Amino acid sequence: MVNEDEQLEEDDEKQNEEKGREEQKADEMVNEGEEIEEEEKDEMVNKSKELEDDEEQGEEMVNKVGGVVLGEDEKWIKQYSSSQTILLVGEGDFSFSAALATAFGDASNMVATSLDSHAFLAENYTNAVSNIAMMRRKGCKVIHGVDATDMANHPLLKGLKFDRIIFNFPYAGFFKTKSRSSQLLLHQALMRPFLENAVRMIGVDGEIHITHKSNGFHREWDIAGLAYQQGLHLVKAEDFKLSDYPGYNTKRGFGGDLNFNCYPSKTYMFRSI
Structure with missing residues (x-):
């Protein structure tokens, strides 16, 4: 009987050991399954992050225009934006261009031009060289010797x-010995070909902006009428405020480093009809 009881105990122990091994195996299988699940989840999370990164990079590439990233990086100063491609004509000491470049941070969307040579500007304008250097560091293309009346053909x-x-405050020159009507014709002879060239150079929904004094003799230039002759219509005429463009100096031009009184003035904005 004793032997039989011992046999039964041994059998029970074997069964318990076998059961324990089976339970351990089951636990291992569960743990292994959980580890596989966790690995798969991690892979899916990583893959999702990679896809998000790819999408963000794709959006950046799509939004990149002329080296300027749109969206959150877009910067404005008045009606001008870092996402616009901008051509500046007839710059004096380049202080207006510099004001835009400073506001944008990255000026690779801008081309700033002057009729005068770099040597002339260095000799006659105190801040011209430093303004140009700053803009070039920010990616602005600066071109000298650009005639506003033939700029569309410039290489x-x-x-x-x-x-x-x-084109801010266009002026053909000082002609004090000529009659008022002759002076008017000379100034209009500057504006007509400028507008003709500008029309050829604006893109879809592009605009031509001319800031001009709006009193006395300057009103007789009839900027809006000249623009209409070139197939343009006046979208808006807004009072010009010098304080909107920090650092901008309205130079007299033609070798003078003095500023002129720019009030009252308006910015005339034109689009193709």
């Missing part, structure tokens, strides 16, 4: 299209 500008073309 560095030919074929280019812009969202905004800006």
Whole structure:
């Protein structure tokens, strides 16, 4: 009987050991399954992050125009934006261009031009050289010797299209010995071909902006009428405020480093009809 009881105990122990091994095996299988699940989850999370990164990179590539990233990185100063391609015409000491470049941070969307040479500007304008150097560091293309009346044919500008073309305070020169009517014709002879060239250089929905004094003799230039002759219509005429463009100096031009009184003035904004 004793032997039989011992046998039964041994059998029970074997069964318990076998049961324990089976339970351990089951636990291992569960744990292994959980580890596989966790690994698969981690892989899916990583894959999702990779897809998100790819999408963000894709959006950045899509939004990148002329080296300027749109969206959150877009910067404005008045009606001008870092996402617009901008051509500036007839710059004096380049202080207006510098004001835009400073506001944008990255000025690779801008082309700033002057009729005068770099040597002339260095000799006659105190801040011209430093303004130009700053803009170039920010990616702005600066071109000298650009005639506003033939700029569409300039080798560095030919074929280019812009969202905004800006000509601030255009002036053909000082003609004190000539009659009022003769002076008027000379100034209009500057504006007509400028507008003709600018029309060829604006892109779809592009605008031509001319800031001009709006009193006395200057009103007789009839900027809006001249623009209409070139197939343009006046979208808006806004009072110009010098304080909107920190650092901008309205130079007299033609070798003078003095500023002129720019009030009252308006910025006339034109689009193709």
